[in-house]
Amino acid sequence: MANKVYNFSAGPSVLPEQALKEASAACIDFENSGISILSMSHRSKPIDNMFAETEEYLRELMGIPENYDIVFLGGGCSLLFCMLPMNFLNQDATADYALTGVWANKACKEAKLFGNVNVACDTKSETYSRIEKNLNLSDNASYLHITANNTIYGTEWQSFPKPKSGFLMADVSSDFLARKINVSDFGVIYGGAQKNISCAGVTVTIIRKDLLGKVDRTIPTMLNFQTHIDAKNMFNTPPVFAVYVMNRTLKWLKEFGGVEAIEKLNREKAALLYSALDASKVFVGTAAKEDRSIMNVPFVFNKDVVAADKADDLAKEFLEFAKARGLQQLKGHRSVGGFRASIYNAMPMEGVQALVDCLGDFEKKVLA
Ligand SMILES: Cc1ncc(COP(=O)(O)O)c(C=O)c1O
Numbered sequence: 001m002a003n004k005v006y007n008f009s010a011g012p013s014v015l016p017e018q019a020l021k022e023a024s025a026a027c028i029d030f031e032n033s034g035i036s037i038l039s040m041s042h043r044s045k046p047i048d049n050m051f052a053e054t055e056e057y058l059r060e061l062m063g064i065p066e067n068y069d070i071v072f073l074g075g076g077c078s079l080l081f082c083m084l085p086m087n088f089l090n091q092d093a094t095a096d097y098a099l100t101g102v103w104a105n106k107a108c109k110e111a112k113l114f115g116n117v118n119v120a121c122d123t124k125s126e127t128y129s130r131i132e133k134n135l136n137l138s139d140n141a142s143y144l145h146i147t148a149n150n151t152i153y154g155t156e157w158q159s160f161p162k163p164k165s166g167f168l169m170a171d172v173s174s175d176f177l178a179r180k181i182n183v184s185d186f187g188v189i190y191g192g193a194q195k196n197i198s199c200a201g202v203t204v205t206i207i208r209k210d211l212l213g214k215v216d217r218t219i220p221t222m223l224n225f226q227t228h229i230d231a232k233n234m235f236n237t238p239p240v241f242a243v244y245v246m247n248r249t250l251k252w253l254k255e256f257g258g259v260e261a262i263e264k265l266n267r268e269k270a271a272l273l274y275s276a277l278d279a280s281k282v283f284v285g286t287a288a289k290e291d292r293s294i295m296n297v298p299f300v301f302n303k304d305v306v307a308a309d310k311a312d313d314l315a316k317e318f319l320e321f322a323k324a325r326g327l328q329q330l331k332g333h334r335s336v337g338g339f340r341a342s343i344y345n346a347m348p349m350e351g352v353q354a355l356v357d358c359l360g361d362f363e364k365k366v367l368a
Contacts (some may be wrong), residue, residue, distance in 0.1 A: 006351035009329035010151055010296060010342040011195040012108030014351075015339065019248035026244060037244055042237050043332040053231055057250035061259055064183050065208055071205040074239045077103075077173050077192035078346060080203055083186065084109040084169065088227050089115035090144050090215050098118040101128045103152035103171060107122055111145070114217075127336065128153040130288035137164040145166050149175035151195070154340065156299040160185060161223030165357045166210065167368065173313060175295050176204070178274065178345055179263045181285045187211050197249050223241075224353045253345065262345050263294075263339065269352040270294040270344050276356040281305055282363040285336040285337055306366070314366070315339070321365075323357050327351075328345060 007014045032048055040047055054244040055070050065069065073079070084107075089095050099122040111117050118141065120131035128150060133152050137144065144163035149156040151174040160168060160181075167187025183189065183306045187208045190239040194200040205225065212226050221227050225261050227235050256262055272291060275298050277285045284302045295303065301311050315338065331337040343352055 003326070004354075005326045005328055006118070006347065006354055007328050007348070008341045008343070008351075008355070010340060011192075013195050013342055013344050014202050014346045015199070015245065016249055016252040016346045019245060019252050022251075023241070023245045027241075028220070038241055040240070042234055042240055047240055048234075050240075050244060050247055051238075054247040054250065057254060058204070058206075058249065061177060061243055061250060061253060062181070062206075067209050069209055069225075070233075071207065071225055072233045072238055072243055073124060073203050073205065073227045074201060076200070077171065077190070077203055078106065080171075080184065080190050080205060081107040082113065082203075083225070084190065085111040085221050086217070086219055086223055087215065088188070088211060091115055091141045091217065094118050094138050094140060095166075096135070096137050098132070098144070098146045099124065099231065100131055100137060100147055100155065101153050103151065103268040104145070104147040107145055107147070107171060114335040115142070121338070126216045127286075130155070131155050131157055131291040134163070135161055135226070139165060141166045144169050147180075148172045148181075149293050149295055151296050151342075152298075152340075153176075154287040154296045154336075156290065156293040156295070174342075174344075175261070175293070177250075177259055178266050178290050180259050180293055189328055190347075195247055196346075196358075198242050198246035201239040202246060204246075223351070235258065265349065266294045266345065269347065269349055270297065272349075272352050272356060273297050273341060273343065274276060276359055280287070280359060280363055282366050283339075283359055286338070295344055296340060296342045298332055298336045298338065298340040300332070300336070311312045311342070318362055321362050322355070325354065325358050327355055327358055330355075 026037040030040055039292055096112050098116050099105055106126045118138045120135040120137055123132050143166040148170045169188040171191055171192035173188055173326045174195045176191050178196055190205040226260045277283055282302055282305050282311055283299050286298045286300055306314055332340045341355055
């Protein structure tokens with residue numbers, strides 16, 4: 001196996017080496033306390049300070065105004081799919097959901113348990129390969145829900161839609177801090193951390209303060225965002241280690257130059273990979289060009305060059321070929337097939353260049 005491994009996994013994903021080293025050291029001794037971070041009380045001063053610092057990093061990097069609260073929770077983004085409508089959608093009210101992929105559908109399914117849902121768009125018949133901009137919005141929606149970046153299909157909203165009524169709610173799991181967004185355009189921004197900002201185990205929800213407390217239902221204590229805001233994310237034992245990995249990853253990002261600098265690199269990485277795919281005779285990207293994600297790049301074999309009955313064997317061969325060069329986790333999601341390269345913040349340009357070289361060399365082999 002090649003010495004250097006580049007991990008293109010869609011999530012959990014590549015994290016900055018510096019953050020991993022610092023987090024590893026903290027597992028033995030957190031900030032010279034002689035105690036592992038894994039064994040330290042969440043009520044202790046060092047952990048309290050670390051949470052405050054993590055929130056500060058997030059506020060600074062994303063430009064989160066004071067009128068927004070930040071909630072760190074376990075349970076995964078899938079728990080937020082139900083918590084959000086439970087906290088923001090009344091039984092007799094309506095929420096608009098833009099169905100641009102599997103995760104949007106999962107979010108929508110949960111919302112139906114709590115109120116009415118209007119499907120603002122649904123591109124399922126096109127295997128979610130593009131983002132529909134012509135939305136069918138309701139007059140009195142409590143909010144419009146979007147998935148900012150569709151991890152599986154490799155599409156992203158290049159500019160965000162404006163809700164007709166209510167506020168904009170976005171799942172940013174797979175493009176958290178990958179590009180500059182204007183937080184004030186959103187009422188709620190949320191996502192799992194395990195792609196761009198930490199390991200699995202913690203989610204981040206950013207909530208405009210005036211939006212909570214408007215639903216009539218009784219919300220179980222643990223599922224009420226207000227509980228966690230009031231308790232400063234210490235209502236129960238929070239996922240301390242995952243928050244610390246986030247802290248170190250955000251510190252790395254700040255040192256890197258912040259979101260503007262990483263967005264520039266992300267766009268350069270994506271441009272390099274897409275131009276290689278566009279020039280390729282053997283591989284072809286699956287997402288509509290104008291909606292292409294800078295984080296997740298799905299691609300398949302060109303059907304005109306690779307016959308359908310040869311594709312499975314050749315796909316295995318390509319994955320082995322890539323793996324031998326240290327390029328791992330390139331298998332596509334089952335609903336798109338083929339391959340997917342996730343090129344999150346911590347993927348260096350060298351990794352993308354290595355992939356582009358690999359695609360070129362494999363192509364030569366196939367066409368020989
Ligand atoms: C955009 C998006 N939302 C939600 C999820 C679900 O996250 P979790 O596994 O944390 O529930 C994923 C997982 O890949 C995702 O990509």
